[in-house]
Amino acid sequence: MINQGLFIRVNNFQLLKASLAYKKASNILTFPPIRTSTKHGGGSSKNTGDSAGRRLGIKRSENQFVRAGEILIRQRGTKFHPGDNTGLGKDHTIYSLVSGYVKFFQMDVSLRKRRKYVGVVFDKETTLPRPKDEPTIRRVNKYITSANSAQVS
Numbered sequence: 001m002i003n004q005g006l007f008i009r010v011n012n013f014q015l016l017k018a019s020l021a022y023k024k025a026s027n028i029l030t031f032p033p034i035r036t037s038t039k040h041g042g043g044s045s046k047n048t049g050d051s052a053g054r055r056l057g058i059k060r061s062e063n064q065f066v067r068a069g070e071i072l073i074r075q076r077g078t079k080f081h082p083g084d085n086t087g088l089g090k091d092h093t094i095y096s097l098v099s100g101y102v103k104f105f106q107m108d109v110s111l112r113k114r115r116k117y118v119g120v121v122f123d124k125e126t127t128l129p130r131p132k133d134e135p136t137i138r139r140v141n142k143y144i145t146s147a148n149s150a151q152v153s
C-alpha cells in the first residue's frame with residue numbers, strides 16, 4: 001500500500017511547481033523585460049563653458065592726467081610695481097594717491113633683475129626715476145613742497 005502522506009506531499013509539490021511555472025509564464029506575458037538605463041539621462045555636462053575676461057591691463061597711459069584714487073593698472077601679481085605717489089591694492093592693483101601725470105620707468109633691482117614701475121608726478125615735464133640725491137616732492141594741502149624744505153613755524 002502506498003503511503004498516503006507521501007502521495008499528498010508529492011502531489012502538493014507538483015501543484016506548487018505547476019503554479020510557479022504558470023506564474024512565471026504569466027509574468028513574462030504581462031510584464032515584458034525592460035532595459036534599465038546605465039547612464040545619466042540628458043542634461044549632464046562637464047565642460048560648462050569659459051568664464052568672462054577679468055579686464056586686466058594698463059588703464060592710464062604715459063603723461064595722462066589722473067586724479068587721486070584712479071586705477072592705473074589692474075594685474076595678477078606684480079608685473080608693475082608702485083612708484084612715487086602710487087599705492088598697491090590687495091589684488092595688486094596700482095592706483096594714484098594724488099592728482100598728477102602718469103610716468104612709467106624701469107630700475108635695476110640687482111645685477112640681473114630689472115623692475116617696471118609706475119608713478120605719478122605733479123608736473124608733466126618731471127621724469128622718473130629721480131636721481132638718488134634729489135629730494136622727494138610731496139603735496140602738502142594744496143602746495144607742492146620738497147621733503148628737505150625748511151618748515152616755517
